[in-house]
Amino acid sequence: MTGTRMPCPSFGELADYWTSDITTADAEQIEAHVFDCERCARMLAEADRLRAGISDLARSGNIQAFVTDDVLNRLARDGVRVRYYALNPGESVRCAVWSDDDVLVTRLRGNFAGVESVDAEMRLESGEEWAHTKDIPLPDGATELVMALPAALVRTAPTIPMRLTLRASDTSRRERILAEYVFNHEGALERG
Amino acid sequence: MMSTCEDGVVARAVAAHDADEATAAETELYRRFAPRVRLFGLKHLADRSSADDLAQQVMLVVITRLRAGEVREPDQIGSFVLGTSRMMVAGQRRGERRRTAITARVEVYEEAVQPASDLALDGMRIAPCLEGLRERERTILLLTYYADKSAPEIAAAIGMTAVAVRVGRHRALASMRECIETRRAS
Numbered sequence: 001m002t003g004t005r006m007p008c009p010s011f012g013e014l015a016d017y018w019t020s021d022i023t024t025a026d027a028e029q030i031e032a033h034v035f036d037c038e039r040c041a042r043m044l045a046e047a048d049r050l051r052a053g054i055s056d057l058a059r060s061g062n063i064q065a066f067v068t069d070d071v072l073n074r075l076a077r078d079g080v081r082v083r084y085y086a087l088n089p090g091e092s093v094r095c096a097v098w099s100d101d102d103v104l105v106t107r108l109r110g111n112f113a114g115v116e117s118v119d120a121e122m123r124l125e126s127g128e129e130w131a132h133t134k135d136i137p138l139p140d141g142a143t144e145l146v147m148a149l150p151a152a153l154v155r156t157a158p159t160i161p162m163r164l165t166l167r168a169s170d171t172s173r174r175e176r177i178l179a180e181y182v183f184n185h186e187g188a189l190e191r192g
Numbered sequence: 193m194m195s196t197c198e199d200g201v202v203a204r205a206v207a208a209h210d211a212d213e214a215t216a217a218e219t220e221l222y223r224r225f226a227p228r229v230r231l232f233g234l235k236h237l238a239d240r241s242s243a244d245d246l247a248q249q250v251m252l253v254v255i256t257r258l259r260a261g262e263v264r265e266p267d268q269i270g271s272f273v274l275g276t277s278r279m280m281v282a283g284q285r286r287g288e289r290r291r292t293a294i295t296a297r298v299e300v301y302e303e304a305v306q307p308a309s310d311l312a313l314d315g316m317r318i319a320p321c322l323e324g325l326r327e328r329e330r331t332i333l334l335l336t337y338y339a340d341k342s343a344p345e346i347a348a349a350i351g352m353t354a355v356a357v358r359v360g361r362h363r364a365l366a367s368m369r370e371c372i373e374t375r376r377a378s
Contacts, residue, residue, distance in 0.1 A: 011369055012362030017235065020342045021358070027235065034228055035270035036199075041228045048231060050368060051337040053318035058338040062319060065330050068349045070339040116351060117328070137328045139351035 006033050008040050015047035061102030063148045066120075066136045072105065072146065083151070092161070092182035096189045101151040108145040108166065110179040112138055118145065118178060119169040125161045135169055159187035194220040200267030206258040207266075218255050225273045226251050232274070236281045246284075250276050321371035329364035332357055 009030060016022050017030050034041045057063070059078045075082055081100055085093055086107040097104060121132040138145060162185055166178045194202060194216050205217035226247040233243030254273055257263050263272055322330060331350060335341045343354040
């Protein structure tokens with residue numbers, strides 16, 4: 001007897017199979033479909049390679065993102081070598097990247113009350129833009145943003161002061177500067 | 193050409209009296225289903241090597257039973273392979289894991305499965321595509337697939353609803369897939 005075959009799930013629905021969100025019933029439904037559909041089996045394998053690739057990138061310290069403590073905890077469990085900085089608004093810090101660092105994490109403290117997302121902009125002393133990021137999400141009542149950069153990227157940064165500006169990215173508050181921080185970058189340093 | 197046949201045709205051919213046809217069919221059946229069993233193993237077992245072992249063990253059982261004429265509905269071979277996978281995983285969970293002797297034949301079958309170098313190549317394409325995502329989507333993917341967090345947990349961490357996290361994840365995956373395909377083609 002042949003039952004009615006469920007329609008092919010979308011790539012996103014198949015990728016949900018690899019998350020902790022999926023229910024047992026939904027996982028079993030995907031399994032039944034995939035064992036009967038070679039095309040969806042290939043897509044499920046593709047989703048697996050994607051999630052494994054993202055994990056491998058993070059594990060190798062190749063993270064350029066605003067993250068949460070959950071990611072930092074996982075990096076610690078994976079033995080990734082992280083150098084930490086923490087700045088309050090208006091503060092500057094002498095910073096450098098050492099030869100055995102994998103990731104640089106900066107806790108950008110501030111008052112983000114009432115702000116749903118922020119834009120970040122890093123400029124060199126000359127005013128030239130070095131990097132910018134839009135629409136960084138943060139929960140209500142957040143008092144810090146956690147910025148992670150690959151050590152390999154920071155090693156290529158110029159050894160001059162750099163200014164990081166955070167602005168509220170809500171349309172109504174586009175021009176509102178939330179905080180500024182200065183990184184006096186001293187370059188890539190060797191141990192010993 | 194065995195590769196263009198329906199699964200049921202391939203399954204029936206495994207039990208064929210013609211030795212050459214049976215061998216070609218076994219290899220084709222392995223090529224089609226071992227990767228699916230491996231994916232099932234990745235979901236339900238601890239690591240990739242356990243999933244690899246499961247794929248080999250399940251496919252040996254399936255082929256042995258097909259040869260012995262013990263599969264009543266070869267046209268439903270997918271269901272049979274899935275059922276066998278579920279039984280073997282349940283057996284392992286009950287602590288009854290037995291190491292089946294892996295025959296040299298498995299090495300022949302394995303040649304039909306995607307080489308590992310393709311996977312590494314995908315990894316190289318993933319980095320720039322991840323970098324190209326919106327910040328919000330990149331954070332969602334990192335929290336989902338690296339930190340193993342659920343949508344409600346991510347929602348609480350970044351100030352979104354769980355539904356918005358799921359929608360953002362699907363959108364991010366679609367963008368990543370399109371980006372990787374574009375890079376693969378170029």
